[in-house]
Amino acid sequence: MPLARDAVLAVGLLRKALATRRARIDLRRMLAERGPLPQNRFRIAVYFADGPVNMYQMRQWYAPLRELAREWPVMVISRAIRGADALLRDDALPVAYAPTVRDVEQVLDEQDVRIVFYVNQNTRNFQMFRYGRRWHVFINHGESDKMYMTTNQFKAYDYAFIAGDAARARLSRTLWDYDLDRRTFAIGRPQADHYSGALPYTPDERRVVLYAPTWEGDRPSAHYGSIVTHGEALVSALLATGRHRVVYRPHPRSGVVDPAYAAANARIVAALAAANAADPAAQHVHDTAPDLGWQLAAADLAVVDISAMVYDRLAAGKPLLITRPVDPEALVDDTGYLAACEWLDAADSGDIVERADRVLDDPAAVERLDHWVRHYFGDTAPGSSTRRFHDAVRVLMERWDDRNSSSAG
Structure with missing residues (x-):
């Protein structure tokens, strides 16, 4: 049995290595074809340090973020080869591939990023937290009653966008000395305003x-x-x-x-x-x-x-x-x-x-x-969650302006 497990593990590692190699080649080609991103354009970045296995966490945010980008241009900062490859293939949002900390710093030098969104709790998020003068906001990849939803890691972010009263109650029971009123915004489920896709079957009486x-x-x-x-x-x-x-x-x-x-x-x-x-x-x-x-x-x-x-x-x-x-x-x-x-x-x-x-x-x-x-x-009428999502971003942009003006003064 140990030998069989080792063989399976070896095959899995080889497949992963080959997939990474292919992704690296494809990634270089796609980045070369696209060319550099326009400088000083993006005000919001989504930080994604994961590979393809967690792409579902990003994909569920594509539609809300594309709509938000009409007001505040949005980009993705991707740290992993295969994750960046998947993001570029999806072609849903502009992507900056930043495998090293130096690359991340170059992106921030070239863009006026004022808000950074995070869809998960990847430990590499802490490499991004080092950069101040911007808001770090946990938007998560779903609402649930899992223990994941009450982790003390919420405190690592400047703000969190949560779904509603249930999330507030959950966090208030668990987190000590956490200012829910100031540091959280209840936005509902913006994804629900973007349900789409053609049915893969013909409806009948079933x-x-x-x-x-x-x-x-x-x-x-x-x-x-x-x-x-x-x-x-x-x-x-x-x-x-x-x-x-x-x-x-x-x-x-x-x-x-x-x-x-x-x-x-x-x-x-x-x-x-x-x-x-x-x-x-x-x-x-x-x-x-x-x-x-x-x-x-x-x-x-x-x-x-x-x-x-x-x-x-x-x-x-x-x-x-x-x-x-x-x-x-x-x-x-x-x-x-x-x-x-x-x-x-x-x-x-x-x-x-x-x-x-x-x-x-x-x-x-x-x-x-x-x-x-x-x-x-909260209110699940069509468009209500999207409106609250955009309102929360506007508040943070105003707070960024206030902080920036104070620092400049």
Whole structure:
């Protein structure tokens, strides 16, 4: 077994090295074709030190940031070869590749960056924190009740953009001596104003169930993933009815830690393909597309793990079931929505059809859902979150002007 594991590890390292080499070649070519970025143009930078595995954290912000760029030009400072390669291929925002600290300093010398956004807690963020005279703002990559959302690392940033009252309550319970009123801005979920994408199926009388599990996690406290414990049973039950359409959207990191998780994921994908081959009208979907939008809006029911997907779906205001973690060490915040949500236990996964019908046909569910939507995101009327996002940026730009004037004086 150790030899087999070593062989698998060696193959994985070789593939990663080859992918990095290809990305380096492609990156040089794309940067040469594009030419240098115009100097003194960008006022906002998104700092991204990660590679392609965490690109989902950036991609969900593309649409809101592009709209913001109409008022305040936005760029991305990318530190990793393969991350920069992916960003340039997406061609969603201007990208500066800055692998070294000296490169970062050159970008800052060439641009009048007044706000730096961060979508995650990468330890290399601290290399950017050294530069003052600009606001460092944590915008995160989703709202959830994970312990990640209450980390003391919030204090490392000058400000944080949060979703709403639930986030405020969560932080106030956890962080000591943190000025929530001044250092946080509640903006809701701007991404919800940009749901898009064409349906990959033709709508019919089938009920659409989105199953969007998270990855397996890298420690017991974060073992929220359900593919092994719930996934195969619930997907099999839904495929057997002939009256459901499954949209399966696994987390991009599924199986990176646990081979059993990767194998179960592969079996679910194979089951979807087999079901479609047997009944082409079923049009089940294995969704690996980078953009998230139509999935949340089109599904009649969503089955999700404890992750940002809970709250992405909640922002859509439509019914959902949450898988209950099997690992007793998995941390579950039972003070918010998870204290009142509809849980799906692993033992009940095979009864998903009955559970789904009950949730979808419960008249009281709409009222309960509306309460929690307001608690987490505030006003979710179209455009409301985008307006709050832009208003928060304007406030920080005004504070930058005030500070800059004081320093100049």
